[in-house]
């Protein structure tokens with residue numbers, strides 16, 4: 001279980017400007033999307049790309065739904081986590097309030113995809129986000145939108161005592 005205090009201790013290093021092209025730090029070691037120590041996780045590696053973020057990702061047999069095809073929930077998980085890296089650029093923690101995925105074509109197991117995400121609008125605490133998943137030929141296989149709402153540290157401490 002990730003210790004909340006140690007996660008918070010890393011925030012100053014995370015929620016700050018990051019250089020273009022450099023790997024962004026995982027949310028925490030056990031994060032389902034990006035944690036390097038989670039054996040069930042996706043181990044997503046994400047870089048800053050202009051005002052957005054980008055990742056190359058390949059789903060494996062742990063994430064299969066229909067034979068040979070990534071489970072839609074696994075795809076949504078990775079997109080949701082990709083959005084979480086935009087928060088470093090925004091400079092504030094936030095959580096997913098709404099997530100939509102338009103599955104335009106099957107996401108194949110063992111096939112590398114490029115994922116991009118960016119902030120389309122910000123209104124008060126609301127962050128409006130968008131993402132896409134394309135194959136090596138640039139064919140669009142999925143698009144997504146999300147609303148994240150910024151929260152204070154108390155959001156993460158609630159229910160942990």
Ligand SMILES: CCCCCCCCCC(=O)SCCNC(=O)CCNC(=O)[C@H](O)C(C)(C)COP(=O)(O)OP(=O)(O)OC[C@H]1O[C@@H](n2cnc3c(N)ncnc32)[C@H](O)[C@@H]1OP(=O)(O)O
Pocket residue numbers: 027080081082083084085087093094095096097098124125126147149151155
């Ligand atoms: C940071 C380190 C970790 C990062 C990891 C990132 C990757 C993973 C991301 C996740 O998986 S997060 C986990 C899944 N999400 C949650 O557990 C969130 C559960 N929901 C909540 O805790 C609350 O609903 C939430 C904190 C999001 C909002 O509750 P609040 O009571 O603080 O706010 P409120 O409901 O009043 O909404 C705030 C504003 O957003 C607006 N809003 C809410 N839902 C909306 C929506 N769907 N569309 C547009 N606007 C929306 C709402 O109208 C309002 O606008 P105004 O401020 O203008 O009045």
